[in-house]
Amino acid sequence: MKKLTARIVYLFLLVPVLLKSQNTRIQYERTVNWSKIVQSLSFMSKEEKDRMAMGWGRGKAVPDPYILTIDSVQAVYEIDEDNLPRSEYYWRREKEIVHTQLISKKKLDYVEVLGKSFVFDEDLPKIKWKILNEIKEVAGYVCMKAETMDTVRNLKITAWFTHEIPISLGPENYYGLPGLILELSKNEDCAVITATKINLKNWNQPIKLPKKKKGKKTTSAKYNALISKHIKESIAAQRNPYWSIHY
Amino acid sequence: MNFIKILLVLSLSLGSLVLFSQSDRSMIRGQVSDTSGEALGLASVMLLDPSDSTLIEYSQADDQGKFNFKNIERRSYLLKINYVSYIPYQKLIKVAERIHDLGNIQMTPISKELYEVVIKAAKAPMLIKGDTIEYDASTFKVPEGSTVEDLLRKLPGIEVDAQGTITAEGKNVNRVTVDGKNFFGGDPKAATKNLPAEGISKVQVFSDLTEEQKITGQRRLNSDKAMNLELKEDFKKGGFGKIVAGIGTENTQELKGNYNKFNKKHQFSILGSGTTTGRNGLSWNDYQDFKGSSSFNWGDDGEFGFTTGSNFRFIIFDDSEEDDASGISSFFGSDNYGFPKKISGGVNYNFDNTKTKFSGMYFYDLNNLNSDAYRTQNFLYKDNPYNTLDTAFRSNDKMSHRVELRLEQAIDSFATITVKSNHSLGDRETTITNNQHNINPYSLSKISDQASSSGVQSNTANSQNSVVFRRKFKKNGRNMGLSASYIFNDSERNSDIGANNTFYDLTMVDSTGKLNQHYTTDQIVNTYKANALWSEPLGKRWTWRSFYNYARSTTDYSRLVGDYESNQLVTNNFLSRNFDNTNGYNRLGQGLIYSNQGFTATIAGAYQEILLNSTFSRLDTLPVNSRNVYHHWIPNVELEYELSNGTEATVSYSRSVSAPNSKDLLPIVDNTNPLSIRLGNPELEPRTGHDVSVSFRKFNRLKFTNLFGRIGYTYYDKDIIYATSVDERRVTTSQPVNVNGVSSLNGNVNFGFPVIKNRLTFNLGYNYNYRKDITLVNSIEDHPVSTTNGFSLRSNITPSDNFTLFVNANYRVSQRDSTKNSPVASNLVTYGGSTELNIKLPWLIFFNTSFNLNNYNNKINNFNSTVPILNISVAKLFLKDNKGEIRLSVYDLFNKTVGIQQYIRSNSISQTETLSLARYFMLSFTYNMRGIKSSLDKNNRRGMMFF
Structure with missing residues (x-):
């Protein structure tokens, strides 16, 4: 109990120590379990699903590093280029930058998907959360469980948020809980995003904003309709839609 | 603030x-x-x-x-x-x-014990129901191999004494059930001492009520506790299997079965198959089911080169007489012409955990193939042209045992060591009876006949062993690799060759008309290889890569030939011989790689030395030596670019070097075959070429269209060809020589697009091949040009989930221009098409039919053949979960199957027809424990890995 109070006091009082160092940043790791995703594809037979699970499905997935940086007015969530496991070859990743304006409550995301680029400039859509009676620890913080639905992909989203960091943000497009989301699980761990390192210093050091990128202006409604259509068409064509879009 | x-x-x-x-x-x-x-x-x-x-x-x-x-x-x-x-x-x-x-x-505070143990130590989620707390036992970490008892000791609120007696919340636990069922009569210790902890997902503790208490609802305050252990889902799944049995006309039979048993760490599978049809042998899916998690292991050979994980080879030493070193995957998925009989099967075991991966496999294969083949070859020389007609009956019996072992051990989070050891023993018996006629194409008079028969019996033993060590470092991107391998190859052959040559030109006297010989050959190859790699990141975008390859290979080859003379074997000193080769290479390569956001550029180079030492001796002559050392610079440049809209482009340049065959370097005359005499050339240099390729690919994932194109050009500044002279008897003498100027160009382009998304799609393809050869026949240099143009059209028609129709059509023309030496231009035309129709009818009845039609045309010898093949089958699924299938099929209803192969070479054109199993009816039954797929595939993918 004292620890918590101390932590929050620290957060309020000692934060503005202006060091020429890093911003407030939360590092996440995103792990995708492909063989589990395949299990949910209706056009595959039990035999084909088992074959996949028994074969390469047993291999270890390499997580992708993501980073959420926050200052007093905005937050950016994107892939953490500096911590990508280095190899000699980088394939091109489709960029997805979640950019949130905290004061005007705007969504200013930039998304590359299906060979197209989109920019958003709209009010943050509201997320309907259910709060559940379960607690667990993530990255040293006690978190409470909350659930919502990804209605576009039809996935159950489980979020673990902590009251100890009263920031109503989280990874990807998930926010609106009475604390920072430190873990997010999609469809019973088909994809898991977990916080690994939390640095709450230097709140007032402005974060580095992504370079202004060109893209077609869109809204969440239009964008979701596009993704929905792609998923429907891919399933009808008996292909895994998540090879071409983010799960 | x-x-x-x-x-x-x-x-x-x-x-x-x-x-x-x-x-x-x-x-x-x-x-x-x-x-x-x-x-x-x-x-x-x-x-x-x-x-x-x-x-x-x-x-x-x-x-x-x-x-x-x-x-x-x-x-x-x-x-x-x-x-x-x-x-x-x-x-x-x-x-x-x-x-x-x-x-x-x-x-209310959470009890300190619970908080520390559940939340902090086990990191287990706690479920709060009013004032009580439940938690998931599966997250409690216990060492591998622990029993449930060890797990229970860790759970807060539960105590286990030295005798194994369990108490929960201070009360005795007198009954333990597993998934609600009594385990060994409900003795709590039997379950907790024997069950592995890793199989348990939840531990539930509740008050144990007697039957009477349950009925009366009466509850004793001090009642004992009962415990239920819930098993994890993947521990419940014991295994699965499949059996397919079929019997048909023309003495056809098929039997195939497999069974897998697995849990989280272990996979065990057995597989067996026997067939006399050549179809439905073992498919790629069977291979994956059999090998499970060890199906794919890349980069095991540790032959580090210019690119990551690639086993790009500069040199292939091609001295081996037997074609038999590939892994077991070669047993899966092949169809043979002729009349095959095949029995194979094996066992596989995999062990996987976070640090150790082990797999062990044994596989047995017995293969019998009988075939009758007719071959026509036209040798289009200006002087002394001839046609050869062969009628061959071939019977081939192959048997092999194979053992593959592989261990991958993580030493720590940075280093891994992989040890691999594959062994095989093989037996082969082949008998060939061949009748050959050589005919003058103008007068149609006979030049010569050869009637031959041979029986070959061979044994081979192979052993491949390798160790690969890979290490990463704290510095992101720094890598090293070390590898060593030893390959042993022994093959022994005993063959009897009998031949009768008749020359019809009576002006010529022929002394080698009759042949009746016994050959004993033995070849032992020992190969040692060692490789090293260092990869160093330079800043954010650059990597420097350095590698070294070393190889030494020694070959001992001996051939003892005896002539049968009135049932006595007399050693033939002229044909008996020994080779001793020591070959090897050293290669040091350096490369610089730039990579950023889908753009990768590689500039690399290697310096290599090839050593070829050879000693040849005959029983009646002194040994002859050759010793050659070659040095080469090998540049390698590659650019790859990937754009955000799904466009990819690649440009690459590399230099290729392949060493000559050791036997071609020796200053000897090989007249093993009196009709085809070969001379060595000690001056021979390696074949070197420049390869350039450009490729382009664009996918539109929104519209489902794709466009792909590639052009490759190769120019050999030094090629190896065989200079040939043909005399009036059509005896050819050939000698390898280096020439400059052989080149080839090939390109293809493919465009796929939907007309109605998911209902009607088309795929159009075109490919082009151009090749300029150099031939030296009777000292006349020629530059024959051959080209191939191919067109293809594919269409998938899938209007509903119950109807699919796939249509393919292709057309190919190959032609070779006339030259000084071969004044007759030649061309081959092949066209064909196939359709496949699948209909899902009510009551789980499936109708499937496929029709293939191919036409082969060769104007030079007026060959024109059309092969139409129609297959029809009807299947019905039955049993619970569609586990059973009964199928009636007819293959090749028109009884037209024949294998046809056509080739154009620089001075010749050939076609082969092989008689094969044609029409048969078959009734088959399948039982699949996992159920048989009851929907139609829309992508015509036939077990390919697209999903």
Whole structure:
């Protein structure tokens, strides 16, 4: 109990120590379990699903590093280029930058998907959360469980948020809980995003904003309709839609 | 500091509701403290919808634990308060008045033991039900191989004494069930001492009631406890299997079965198959089911080169007489012409955990193939042209045993060592009876005949062993690799060759007309290889790569030839011989790689030395030596670019070097075959070429269209060809020589697009091949040019889930221009098409038919053949979960199957027809424990890995 109070006091009082160092940043790791995703594809037979699970499905997935940086007015969530496991070859990743304006409550995301680029400039859509009676620890913080639905992909989203960091943000497009989301699980761990390192210093050091990128202006409604259509068409064509879009 | 307050206020209000008018609004207030009355400052307070726990509003208490919600709707709320290490507080409240005062709310701490053990140590989620707490046992870490008893010792609230007696919350546990069922008569110790902890997902403890108590509802206060262990889902799945049996006309039979047993760490599988049809042998899917997690292991050979993980080879030593070193995957998925009989099967075991991966496999294969083949070859020389007609009956019996072992061990989080050891023993018996006629194409008079028969019996033993060590470093991107391998190859052959040559030109006297010989050959090859790699990141985008390859290979080859003379074997000194070769290479390569956002550029180079030492001796002559050393610079440049709109382009240049065959370097005359004499050339240099390729690919993932194109050009500044001379008897003498100027160009382009998405799609393809050869026949140099143009069209018609139709058509023309030496131009035309129709009918009945038509045309010898093949089958699924299938099939209804192959070479054109199993009817039955797929595939993928 004292620890918590101390932590929050620290957060309020000692934060503005202006060091020429890093911003407030939360590092996440995103792990995708492909063989589990395949299990949910209706056009595959039990035999084909088992074959996949028994074969390469047993291999270890390499997580992708993501980073959420926050200052007093905005937050950016994107892939953490500096911590990508280095190899000699980088394939091109489709960029997805979640950019949130905290004061005007705007969504200013930039998304590359299906060979197209989109920019958003709209009010943050509201997320309907259910709060559940379960607690667990993530990255040293006690978190409470909350659930919502990804209605576009039809996935159950489980979020673990902590009251100890009263920031109503989280990874990807998930926010609106009475604390920072430190873990997010999609469809019973088909994809898991977990916080690994939390640095709450230097709140007032402005974060580095992504370079202004060109893209077609869109809204969440239009964008979701596009993704929905792609998923429907891919399933009808008996292909895994998540090879071409983010799960 | 103000920033934080702003931030908090802002972020907290992200979840707030739209405001309504003031009049019917209320305010809620209260104060949070612990059971001793101490304020719980900064506790988090939420208002939820009582019907579904949806979050409506939230707030945070101040330093004194005081909180309030202003201006909220009058209704029922589920109030929820959370504070670290306290049981979340929950209460249903009905807000009717203007100010709803909740007064002081006391929260109960989670017992320290539970908090420390469950939350902190096990990191297990805790489920709160009122004042009690449940948790998931599977997250409690126990060492591998622990029993349930070891797990229970770790759980808070449960104690296990030295005798294994369990108490929960101070009460005796007298009954243990597994998935609700009694385990070994319910003796608690039998279950907890024997079951592995890793199979348990949940531990549930409850009061044990007797039957009487259950009926009366009477509950003793001091009742004993019972415990239920819930098994994990993947421990429940014991295994699965499949059996397919078929019997048909023309003495056809098929039997195939497999069974897999697995849990999280172990996979065990057996597989067996026997067939006399050549079809439905073992497919790629069977291979994956059999090998499980060890199906794919890339980069095991550790032959580091210019690119990551690639086993790009500069040199192939081609001295081996037997074609038999590939892995077991070669047993899967091949169809043979002729009349095959095949029996194969094996066992595989895999062990996987985070640090160790082991797999072991044994496989047996017995293969018998009988075939009758007719071959026509036209040798289009200006002087002394001839046609050869062969009629061959071939019987081939192959048997092999194979053992593959592989261990991959992580030493720590940075280093891995992989040890691989594959062994095989093979037996082969081949008999060939061949009748050959050589004819003058103008006069159609006979030049010569050869009737031959041979029987070959061979044994081979192979052993491949390798160790690969890979290490990463703290510095992101720094890698090293070391590898060593030893390959042993022994093959022994015994063959009897009998031939009768008749020359019809009576002016010539022929002394080698009859042949009756016995050959004993033995070849032992020992190969040692060692490789090293270092990869160093330079800044964010650059990598420097350095590698070294070493190889030494020694070959001992001996051939003892005896002539049968009145049933006595007399050694033939002229044909008996020994080779001793020592070959090897050293290669040092350096490369610089730039990579950023889908753009990769590689500039690399290697310096290599090839050593070829050879000693040849005959029983009647002194040994002859050759010793050659070659040095080469090998540049390698590659550019790859990937754009965000799904476009990819690659440009590459590399230099290729392949060493000559050792036998071609020796200054000897090989007249093993009196009709085809070969001379060596000690001056021969390696074949070197420049390869350039450009490729382009564009996918539109929104419209499902794709476009792909590639052009490759190769120019050999030094090629190896065989200079040939043909005499009047059509005896050819050939010698390898180097020439400059052979080149080839090939390109293809493919475009796929839907006309109606998911209903009708087309794929169009075109490919082009151009090749300029150099030939030297009777000292005349020629530059024959051959080209191939091919067109293809594919269409998938899938109007509904119950109907699929796939249509393919292709057309190919190959032609060779006339030259000085071969004044007759030649061309081959092949065209064909195939359709496949699948219909799913009611009552789980499936109708499938495929029709293939191919036409082969060769004007030079007026060959024109059309082969139409029609297959039809009807299947019905039955049994629970569609586990059973009964199928009636007819293959090749028109009885037209024949294998046809056509080739154009620089001075010749050939075609082969092989008689094969044609029409048969078959009734087959399948039982699949996992159920048979009851939907149609829309992508015509036939077991390919697209999903």
